[in-house]
Each structure stands twice: as C-alpha cells, then as structure tokens.
Amino acid sequence: MKKKNLLTRVIIIAIVTVVGIYLVIGPRHRPSLKDFTWSGIKQTLKSNIHLGLDLQGGSHLVMRVKTEEYLKRLTEENYTAAQNAAKDAGFEIKGGQANASPGNYRVALQLADPSKATEVKEAVQKKIELGDSNVWSYASSGDTISWTMTQSAQRTLSDNATTQALNIIDSRINALGIAEPTLQTHGAQSSHQILLQMPGVQDPERVKRILQGESRLELVHVISPPSPAPHTTYATEAEAIASLGSAGTVPPNRRVLPYQERNDKTADANDPNQQKPKQWVVVELPAIIDGSELRNASAIPAQGGRADDYEINFSLKKAGAEKFGAWTGSHINEYMGVVLNGEVKSIAYIRSQIFDSGQITGRFTKQSAEDLALTLRSGALPAPIEYLEERTVGPSLGQDSIRAGVRASLVGLALVVVFMLFYYRGSGVNAVVALLLNMILMLAGLIVFGATLTLPGIAGIILTIGMAVDSNVLIFERIREELRSGKTVPSAVDLGFDRAFITIIDTHVTTIISSLFLFVFGTGPIRGFAVTLVIGLLINLFSAVYVSRTIFIWLLSRKKMETLSI
C-alpha cells in the first residue's frame, strides 16, 4: 500500500473519531473546563442522549377517538332536523328512523303521502345538511325516503373528527402545563388512534380524566310549568316519556335526559344518604346554545354554599350571547337546564334576561371544577375517546433498567474483548480498537439522528457488539486461511479483507433489511431496538472494515513482516 493512501485513511479516521467523541461527551453550549470533569461529562451525556420513556420514566397513552359515536350523533341530529324541516314545510310525516351502526348511517322518513316524496326531499334538503350529496346519498322506495352517508364521507368525517380531537387534546395538554409531551396520530389512518407520551408523568390518572372529558355543554329549555311552580321531574325514564303523550316515543323536538346534581364530594357514589337519586326531565330540542359559543369558563367558589364548594362560571361569545339574550328575554320565569355530556347538571328558572354569562352549579371540589373549566375552555371533543394502551414507568424502575442494561453491555463487551485478545493476539488489539470505536460512534449516531435510546435499544447495542466482532472474525479467519495456503503476509491481509468484505456486505444488508421492517412497521420499544441495530451495523462497516484494515496497512508499512500475530 502506498504511504499517501495510508495518510488519507488516518486523517479520515482521526476526524471521525474526534467528532464522534465530541458528539457524545461534548456539551451543546460553549464548553468550559468543568464540562470535562467526570461529573460534567455525566451531565452532558444525560442531556445529549435522548432516553425513552422506559428508561427515564413517564407515561405512554394510546387512545382511540370513537368516531362511530360521532357519526351516530350526526345521523341522529340530521334525523331530528329532517323531521322538523318537513313538518315546517307542511308535510305530514308518519314516522321514520335514524339507523346508526358502524359502517352504516342512514336517515329515513316515512311519508303519509308517498306522491309528495320529491317535494319533501327538496324541502328537507334546502334547509339542512342532508342536501350535501357528497355526504348523503338520497334514495326513495314506497313511502320511505332516505339518506345514507357515503363511505367516503364516513372516512373524511371520521378523519376530521380525529384531527379535531387531536387539536383539543393538544390544547388541554398545554393548559395542564405538561413538559415536552409528544402527541401524534398512531397506527393506520383508519384506526383513529392518538399517541400521547409524557416524560416524567408518573400518575396519569388526572390527565386521563381531563382528556377523556367530552365536555359537550348545552343550555336547554326544560319543559315544565313556569316558576313559582317547581320544575317537573320524573322518577323513571319511562314515566318521563309517558308524559309526552305520544305513545311511548319521544317526538323529534324533545329529549328525555337524566338529571342528577353533581356531587363530587361524596366518597361513595352509591351511598343513598349522600347522593340525590337520579331523576329524569324532558327538555326541548334543539338546545338554545351549545359549547361552541363559549368564550371562557372558570372555577369560582360557590356563592352561598359551603366554603369549599366550587362552581363554574362561563361567558359566551358575541353571537351566542345575542341568541341567548333573545331567548331568555322571551322566556322569563321558565326553566332552563345546563346539560353536560347529555346529562342535566342544574336547572334554574330565568329571573331576568341573561346575555353573556352563566354558572354551572353543583357541589364541585376545587380540583374537579378547575378540570371541568379547563376542558370547557379547550372545547368539546367531537366524540368520546377510549384508552387502548397505558404504560407508566416510574423513574426508579427506569434506573433499574439502565443499570441492568449497562451492566449486561459491559459484561458482554468484556467477554468479547478478552476472547479476541486471547485468540487473535496482536490482531485482537486491532479488533478491540474497532469495537470500541463502534460503540462510541454508535452513541454519536443516536445523537445525530435524534433517536431515542430504549431498553430494547440497549439490547440492540449488545447485539451489535456480537455482530461487529463477527465481521472481525470473518476477516481474521480468512487471513489465517490465506496464510496457511502459503501467501505472504501483505497479500494474505489484502485477500482476507477483499473476500470477507463480500460476505460482510451480504450479512449486514440482510440484517438491515429486517431491522428496517421493524423500524417502519414496529411500535414503540421495538423501533428503539431497530434504530440502534441499524446505526450500529452501518458504523460497523466503517469500524470493522475500514479502520481495521487501516491498522493492518499501518503495521505492514512499518517493516517488512514475515509473520503476523493473528
């Protein structure tokens, strides 16, 4: 080998090594002397290497937006609106139904006079969303006219609901002040899943509750004789429905809702002495206004209640306030209810015209009132969410894992080093140098790519040790073979590297292929494993082949060698 060639090689290796070492232990700010003491390096290592939740501690939540509930609500709302629109236009509707099962959402109206089908259709479509033929496809048969939600609209609407939920969750997380959260969609697009990772959060119960809060707020007219008569309540749902006088069905402009004054203070929700029994009330549909008109909401101590009771004060946006003012002005002394997530929370009569603010009363604790105010401010979730997966790791468990992982890596490394030195003597030193360089560059690689080191990632490092040393063994065994067949030392080294290189490429590529599949399609911890393995193998091509060969070239250039310590 030529001298010049050797010099270039040495320079490249020196630069890569220095840069690699600095990437790992060098601080990201202007370095001071303190950064190069033992504790300084430890500190820098901690901030440079991004640890996964399983090592640093934190919470990992996977949730699903129940988009089918969203579509169901949409269908039911449209059904009610369609009936009202048809009746307003003077057509008689015999009946109908809203079908909502996953994948199939349909609104059907049964007409008293089938010959009027087209007119009814037009009257309905002029007024409400069912007119959008991209979303609803119209059909008629006999006395029934129907609108079915198209598959593509189901997809789009579900995707939109998921995006909306993601944004709302994002604002709730921010309002909670959680540090460095990761929030993203998860899995296939059609799975409507959201992944939330919160480093350092050990007890995610409160966060979970807040995120799950649908917080659909509505202000509704309660059907009841006006004050001073008390508002009408019913003991059972059936009783409430019977009061409507329409043969056991609820007419489209009415809703029967449970009514229970909230009492978060009761330790045992089933204790009858503490909890008022559940009642039922009849309210008017549509609601006067809903949560989208909210401008602000805040928790305040309840007036006239006990000292530690809280309630929620809310104010409305301009348009909502006008609507609300107009309605309350014309309904003095009638009853109004605050409905949260389909449950009536409080009922009060209207003393005077109210414009832009109101209260949700009930015996909230400070915490529950603040949490509810927070979710109201962030807006209502378009659909409820459910938790599919929850993983929490405390910092002490993470510490244990780091310790076990580091210990196993060091023991593995030590065993390999001892064997290589014993079996290959002088050349073993060569392999050990390559191996150590591989370790350093691997950490540098993790830092450069901003990859996360997880517990399986540490296992990946240990495996890389094994595979890295395999490359050296392949090369050395080949050189020995060539030496045995009588080649001179320089040509045996050359041949050994050249022949083994083909095999090394093949073995590395196949492992990288399977790791890439893991990385692209795998989840959480498995990806961490794939990342370290791929980075480690790529670096190994440099350390075990290029660097190791350079050391041989350097050895051979110094003196004419008759034998090789291998």
Added chain:
Amino acid sequence: MFQILHDVNIDWLRHRRWFIGASVVLMLAGLGSAVIRQATGRQPFNLGVDFKGGTVVTARFRQKPSDDAIRNALTEKGARDAVVQPVTDRPDTVLIKVPLEGEGQDGRKKVKDALNTFGAESAPGTELEADQNAAYKIIGTDAVGAVAGAQLRNKAIAVTLAALVGILVYIAFRFEWTYGAAAVIAVFHDVLVTLGFFSIFQWEISLTVIAALLTLVGFSVNDTIVVFDRIRENRKLHRRDSLYKVTNDSINQTLSRTVIANGLVFLSVFALVLFGGDVLRHFSLALFVGVIFGTYSSIAVASPIMVWWEQRLEAANREMALSFNQPRVMKATGTAKSAKRSLRDASKPLH
C-alpha cells in the same frame, strides 16, 4: 497461532437425514405442546399483556408482604385471577398481572385498593425512600386493551413475515432463488423451534420477544449467508467439483468462523440472560435459544435443502437437455444460471 477447528473434513451432507429429522422432531415437539395445550383448554402460548390485553402493575415495597398475602388482598378487592410474580433481581418488587376484564373495569385501581391494605402509597412525585409513612409505591404500569392487544399481535406477525420476504428477495437477487428459499426455510425453522420452547416452558411472549425473534431472523440468515457466500466462491474456483463436495468443503472452511463468531454472540447473549434483569429476561432467552438453533440450521437445514433442491433442478434440466438435445430450451425451467450449470454438470454424477 492458536487455533480451533481448522482442516476439518466432515461430510455434513451425509447426515442430512438425521439433521432434518432432528429439526422436524423439535418443531413437532413445540407444535405438539401448543396443540395439546390448546386442546386441553390451557393457553398454547403465555402471551403477555402486550398481546392479550390486561394490566401489569410493578410495585415496590418497603417491607414486602408474602406473595400469598398480596394474592389474598387482590382476591378480596375483586381482582380474582391476578398473578403475583416476584422479581428475581429485586426482592422488594413484585409484578402483579390482572387479566383483561369487561369495559369500565380498572385493573390498576383494583391493585391499588388491594395494596392499600398493606399501608399507604408514597405521595405522587416522591420516591418510596423519601416518604417515611409510605408502605409501597407503584413504579410501573402497563395496561393494554383488547383492541390494542390484537392490533399489536397482528402487527408483530405481519412484520415478521414481511421481513422474511424482504430477506428472500435480497438473497434471491444476490444468489439464486433456491438459496433464498433454503435460507428462509431455515429461518422459519429457527423461529418455530424458538416459539416451541416458549410454548413448552410457558415463557411469556411480549413485544420485546418479537424483537428478539426478528433479531434471530437476521442472525440466522447472517450465518447461512456466510456459508452460501463460500459456496458461491468455491463454485467459481473449483468448477469440476460437485455441488455436494463444494457445500461440504464450504461448511468446513467456515466452521471455525461459525464457532468463534457465534460463540461470541452466544457469550454476549448469555451476559444478557445473567445480567439483563427481569425486564429483558424473555428477550434474552429467545435470543439464547435462537443463537443455538440459528447456528445449527445454517449447517444442518439450509445447506442440505439448498443442495437437494439444486440437484433436483439440475436433474430435471438434464432430462430436458437429453430429450431435446438442444441446450437453449433449458432456460424454460429454473433460472438461466442453473441451466448453464446443469450443462456443466451434465456429464458428471451428482456426487
């Protein structure tokens, strides 16, 4: 020069029936274990919460009660089928596994209720050591719902199969499709045998075990390729030798590398088993078994299958060559390469 295993001259392929037979027996043993367990109403595999759904709570105690005491407390609080599993390297810590229950059931809460009978949990944000009044602390939770479990399971299977196809394509491209198929069959064998061990010993299969299986896939192919690479090289160097002889020679020539390199991987995996802690235990065990059979299969499964397959192709090609007496036609079956080779070998006995 200190050496092991050089100039060995073992006729590996002569024992191929024994090798393949042993492999089949091993695979059947694992499969049998799974089938018998399934038939007798037990679980064929010990799937972890990742795949089955459920809750695992890791709790650390100041003064750990006996496992039975914890179990009784759990039963009392309604977590009837909970499993209490001690952590071998941390005597103050236990894993409590609560199987998946109906919707709205909160496994974590039940465990908390049960543990509260032994004293209070340390306050949020404080370590157990710092809070003198606390008796325990929950230091980790994994709760996986049924949907997520099924999803993770399907994904794991899909990824494994996709990786195998990727490997098959690469080897077919670099070598020949018979080589690729033989390598993939060998890998499949390794995965099945390893899974068999997991069924027989009821080791828990978690997401990290799947990662281990995939590593094993890479590792086993790695080993097979080293032998195949040598076969490819020797075919060029010794054109007069039969495939049978070349394969035997190649295995023998790479044997020292196989033993040393795999021995070293084995050592580092062994370090994982011994020092990797309970979290990595089953991952390490999967690799431990996998490394052994991955090494075995490249010699005892992949090579014999490849040789057998190539010989059959060559025999078929030769027949065609004889009947048509027209070499070009041979391209119709097998690959162009094997057709050319069969021309070369046509005049010689197979081995």
